[in-house]
Amino acid sequence: MMHPRGAKEFRIAIVGAGAVGCYYGSRLAANGHDVHFLMRSDYAHVRDHGLRVKSRDGNFHLDNVNCYRTPAEIGPCDLVIVAIKATANGALKTLLPPLLKPGTMVLTLQNGLGNESFLSEHFGAERILGGLCFVCINRTAPGVIEHTAQGLISLGEYQRSPMTRTHQLQQMLVESGIPSQVVSDLALERWRKLVWNIPFNGLSIAAGGVDVSEILRDPGLLQLARGLMQEVIDLAARLECPIPADFIDENMERTCGMGRYQPSSLIDFLAGRAVEVEAIWGEPHRLAVANGLNCGRLEALYLLVKAVSERNCRS
Amino acid sequence: MMHPRGAKEFRIAIVGAGAVGCYYGSRLAANGHDVHFLMRSDYAHVRDHGLRVKSRDGNFHLDNVNCYRTPAEIGPCDLVIVAIKATANGALKTLLPPLLKPGTMVLTLQNGLGNESFLSEHFGAERILGGLCFVCINRTAPGVIEHTAQGLISLGEYQRSPMTRTHQLQQMLVESGIPSQVVSDLALERWRKLVWNIPFNGLSIAAGGVDVSEILRDPGLLQLARGLMQEVIDLAARLECPIPADFIDENMERTCGMGRYQPSSLIDFLAGRAVEVEAIWGEPHRLAVANGLNCGRLEALYLLVKAVSERNCRS
Numbered sequence: 090m091m092h093p094r095g096a097k098e099f100r101i102a103i104v105g106a107g108a109v110g111c112y113y114g115s116r117l118a119a120n121g122h123d124v125h126f127l128m129r130s131d132y133a134h135v136r137d138h139g140l141r142v143k144s145r146d147g148n149f150h151l152d153n154v155n156c157y158r159t160p161a162e163i164g165p166c167d168l169v170i171v172a173i174k175a176t177a178n179g180a181l182k183t184l185l186p187p188l189l190k191p192g193t194m195v196l197t198l199q200n201g202l203g204n205e206s207f208l209s210e211h212f213g214a215e216r217i218l219g220g221l222c223f224v225c226i227n228r229t230a231p232g233v234i235e236h237t238a239q240g241l242i243s244l245g246e247y248q249r250s251p252m253t254r255t256h257q258l259q260q261m262l263v264e265s266g267i268p269s270q271v272v273s274d275l276a277l278e279r280w281r282k283l284v285w286n287i288p289f290n291g292l293s294i295a296a297g298g299v300d301v302s303e304i305l306r307d308p309g310l311l312q313l314a315r316g317l318m319q320e321v322i323d324l325a326a327r328l329e330c331p332i333p334a335d336f337i338d339e340n341m342e343r344t345c346g347m348g349r350y351q352p353s354s355l356i357d358f359l360a361g362r363a364v365e366v367e368a369i370w371g372e373p374h375r376l377a378v379a380n381g382l383n384c385g386r387l388e389a390l391y392l393l394v395k396a397v398s399e400r401n402c403r404s
Numbered sequence: 405m406m407h408p409r410g411a412k413e414f415r416i417a418i419v420g421a422g423a424v425g426c427y428y429g430s431r432l433a434a435n436g437h438d439v440h441f442l443m444r445s446d447y448a449h450v451r452d453h454g455l456r457v458k459s460r461d462g463n464f465h466l467d468n469v470n471c472y473r474t475p476a477e478i479g480p481c482d483l484v485i486v487a488i489k490a491t492a493n494g495a496l497k498t499l500l501p502p503l504l505k506p507g508t509m510v511l512t513l514q515n516g517l518g519n520e521s522f523l524s525e526h527f528g529a530e531r532i533l534g535g536l537c538f539v540c541i542n543r544t545a546p547g548v549i550e551h552t553a554q555g556l557i558s559l560g561e562y563q564r565s566p567m568t569r570t571h572q573l574q575q576m577l578v579e580s581g582i583p584s585q586v587v588s589d590l591a592l593e594r595w596r597k598l599v600w601n602i603p604f605n606g607l608s609i610a611a612g613g614v615d616v617s618e619i620l621r622d623p624g625l626l627q628l629a630r631g632l633m634q635e636v637i638d639l640a641a642r643l644e645c646p647i648p649a650d651f652i653d654e655n656m657e658r659t660c661g662m663g664r665y666q667p668s669s670l671i672d673f674l675a676g677r678a679v680e681v682e683a684i685w686g687e688p689h690r691l692a693v694a695n696g697l698n699c700g701r702l703e704a705l706y707l708l709v710k711a712v713s714e715r716n717c718r719s
Contacts, residue, residue, distance in 0.1 A: 297712045309707035316703060385700020394530035397612045
């Protein structure tokens with residue numbers, strides 16, 4: 090399946106040219122892969138000026154980026170990387186079909202829960218892979234991506250164990266300068282990531298726009314963050330994704346090292362953009378209700394973040 | 405104990421000259437009672453210009469208000485009405501002793517839980533009465549109180565059934581144009597009021613500064629308000645204060661009639677003043693924890709309101 094470096098047989102489409110799509114797509118293209126970017130607002134700028142990545146691992150610039158306004162211009166690919174906001178998933182129903190052929194893999198790098206199942210429902214479960222990105226990146230101007238920390242993608246198959254293709258994809262990522270690991274249970278990894286995202290992304294918005302250091306410094310918010318983590322761990326356990334209790338302490342320690350980090354949802358919120366409320370809080374909350382679990386902290390946080398972010402977008 | 409109208413034998417002190425203290429104190433004084441106001445920021449203005457009440461029941465003005473800077477100038481009274489913010493309760497330990505003599509009644513008109521027990525602990529349980537105010541009033545300028553709706557005081561004894569003095573006080577209030585009723589179980593009435601105050605005062609702040617109509621209009625906030633009410637009812641039941649489940653619907657209907665009402669905590673918050681976080685949310689939350697009840701929505705709301713209102717005061 091894989092191709093020698095620089096070959097053009099393996100065609101990759103990037104759907105969603107925000108920070109995540111541009112950053113990972115640029116690394117793949119810089120390594121000689123045949124990458125095609127579906128773009129909206131940045132289309133003309135990137136067509137004329139290329140993509141610039143400012144990275145702590147070294148800056149680079151891509152001239153002559155393959156960028157497009159419609160998926161029909163790209164045509165069928167071997168790999169489609171989905172990196173649009175989960176709030177815009179509805180658009181995938183028309184964006185993806187022109188990119189698909191038998192055997193096309195669809196890898197979602199989106200946040201939260203429900204993205205793989207949405208893609209599976211519309212395009213077939215066998216195509217779907219998921220990747221969890223542990224990375225600090227920001228689109229700071231049209232065609233400009235700033236990469237400040239980390240970069241790992243944890244890669245897994247949707248409701249299946251890893252396959253040969255999973256390991257090949259991982260190798261392709263690693264060869265392109267993207268740290269990557271294959272995970273045996275993608276659902277478990279999503280829950281592990283939610284143990285952090287639910288409290289920290291949520292409280293950063295609900296407490297009025299605070300970074301993670303301010304959450305750690307406020308004894309009440311810290312207590313609430315721990316209570317939320319416990320609810321998420323209890324919910325995950327009910328769904329057969331066991332996470333050990335000391336994962337809470339481990340997360341808190343890791344967070345201490347993040348300094349004044351602003352979670353991605355807070356950055357979206359402060360920029361007046363839609364927040365991925367349903368993927369991060371809504372879907373877990375619905376699973377709690379469906380399984381008869383009383384997750385009151387999660388429910389309160391979900392409904393408050395939803396209310397304030399909707400008001401924020403309207404204003 | 406009571407005195408004929410206009411007589412001076414029954415000495416009343418008002419501690420805390422915000423909207424509640426000035427409004428009810430003015431009505432008592434206007435009816436000829438011997439009322440003495442302990443004041444801070446409005447002292448000079450009221451000494452020189454009196455108190456003005458703009459009420460939907462008719463405006464009135466009090467000249468020659470008895471106002472003081474220290475309790476020692478007032479001296480022992482028959483009734484002390486406590487109307488300072490619960491956040492300043494610590495000050496009562498020095499403010500109240502000069503006002504007390506054997507038999508002095510102390511009536512707290514403060515919000516939330518813990519005020520009667522605080523007063524009882526420091527000044528003796530036998531003195532203490534509590535009143536729940538159902539009233540929309542605002543101090544709009546120094547010495548100026550605007551009264552826009554309602555006015556009822558529900559009056560009860562602290563951890564006792566009503567006594568002769570309770571009914572006499574009620575009569576004094578009614579004769580002064582203050583609707584009042586005696587309640588047999590003050591603790592139950594406090595919980596009934598919290599069923600409304602906890603969700604509506606809390607969500608109005610936590611959802612980013614919204615009035616009650618905006619909470620009712622947002623399906624998520626409405627769901628959360630109902631969930632919070634249920635937690636408060638469950639907690640009250642555990643503390644032997646039974647409240648029927650249909651009280652939730654009754655409260656929601658009543659709230660529909662309030663229009664764009666801003667709860668008092670939101671008014672404090674928007675003015676940058678301290679919010680009575682512990683009396684309204686903290687004390688109920690501590691009782692839930694002490695009784696092993698999982699009130700996750702209440703905990704989340706408590707800790708969020710605490711965090712945002714502390715940040716708000718600091719800024």
